[in-house]
Amino acid sequence: MSSADLSSNVQSLYAEHHGWLSTWLRRRLGCAHSAADLAQDTFVRVLLRPQVLPTLREPRAYLTTLAKGVVSEHWRRQALERAYLDALAQMPEALALSPEDRLELLQTLDEIDVMLDGLAPKAREAFVLSQLEGLTYAAIAQRLDISERTVKRYMAQGFERCLALME
Structure with a gap:
């Protein structure tokens, strides 16, 4: 598949199904902003698997499958962050981390989570x-x-x- 064909296929898929996917995600997440972010993440996954596009018969089923994985990662990341913040809240104030250190630690925890995924x-x-x-x-x-x-x-x-x- 040439890059022009790939671009055309992705544009078509996006134009025809992005609105539907965003609505589907919004219903599951209850947040339009998160739904918009995760819809974009889903289409990034489409771009990472261009070999699937020419044989795609059920685009909504394919997008739903990809989106479920994206949502699962989103919830797992949120649970990890909540657990970390709960642990931080129980630390004495003298041991509390700066906002920069917290961000770095959260990013490291996310990287570890991805490694073990x-x-x-x-x-x-x-x-x-x-x-x-x-x-x-x-x-x-x-x-x-x-x-x-x-x-x-x-x-x-x-x-x-x-x-x-x-x-």
Whole structure:
């Protein structure tokens, strides 16, 4: 597909379905601003997968699938930020971070979340328990009701994922 064809296909898809997608997102999020942002993020994902456009028969189903992933990431990011802000609120004032440090820490937490996104839920939990809570592999195995060997495999997957994304 030439870049002119790609551009034309994306423009058509955007013109025909952006309004519908924004409305669909607004109903789920209850916020027009967030819906507009996530609609744009959805179309960015369309641009990242140009090979799909020529064979696309059900554009709204495709956009819905992409948008659900974008919304899921949005909610996960919000939950992560809320948990961080709750932890900050419980810190003594002398230990409170500056707004710049808070932003940097939130960005770092978001990067870690993205790094671990490809892991299975138990692998992600094992990695977090080890790296953030400092639990031993034996304690993680007991808590997750899995073998230590499985914990080691999950940790290797977590480290591989982090290293691959850092490059």
